[in-house]
Amino acid sequence: MFRASAARAGASFRRKAATSAQARPFTSASTPKARTSAPKPTTSPFAARSASTPFPFPTHGVAASSIPSLNTLATRAQSTTAGAGGPALPALGGMIEAGDGDLEAILEAAGDIPVVVDFYANWCGPCKMLTPILTASIKTQAKTILVKINIDEAEQVAAKYEIASLPTVKAFVRGQEVDSFIGSRDRRGVEKFLEGVVGK
Template sequence: MNSLRTIAIKPARQFVRSFHAAQPRLTGKTVEATSETFDSLVTKANHPVIVDFYADWCGPCKMLGPLLSKSVAANPNVTLIKINVDDNQEIASKFKVAALPTVSAFNDGKVVDSFVGMRSGPMVEQFVKKHADLA
């Protein structure tokens, strides 16, 4: 007579799959940068990055910021980096930011597109999608 044995099966342990990457994956997110983090977040990024050069006192910047964040969240192939020009004047001068808000799209560490001033929601969405599609 064959007897059946009952074996207790332990549930598989939960594990976190980790991949070696030189940089964290920040796509679809909005990140505040400083002069110390700018290069690693923008010029050395391995995906398209949109940089919002802004100042706390700038009214149009306050209106444009949420539109950019919303558009980037809807396009997970791109990251939005915000840089306060008052706190990071050397970066603003390096990229010749003369008026606010200035929004620049970077790909492979280089500025590939930009605009200055307030834009409507659909125009912002179109700008973000255009650069997200480059990924």
């Protein structure tokens, strides 16, 4: 009788212990507690701004080909520097076209080199006859340079030098006019004119 009661009491104790274990889960001091605070946002506030409101400066859309390279910039700087010293003069016996504002700079850059200026127009018949003779004579002599000025495109310089007839040829040394002639000339006449200019 006593053994049966004890057995029933032991079984009843084990059932209560199991029920209690199920109701209260096991916790340990070493088990970390669950985080109760909300996780901090990982995105930057700038990302949120760019998604809703654009920045005051462009951040995209620029083609790489539109950005000049350092070599390109250096080439541009060299070209600007080369042109800053004045117009590029041809070699002796050579020819250059000029317009309003160019002649004074050419005369200054030429220095002691005689400069022969041919004032002409495309509609001028005698001008067309003189041009090849003048060009060939200056090239052969190779002691002067030829500047051709179309008066229809350079009215200011034509007015300054009082060009009233065509063709008009003027010679300058150190910026000063030293000789001139009006109308066409043959090869010998042009050569004599050039010889006189060089000797001055």
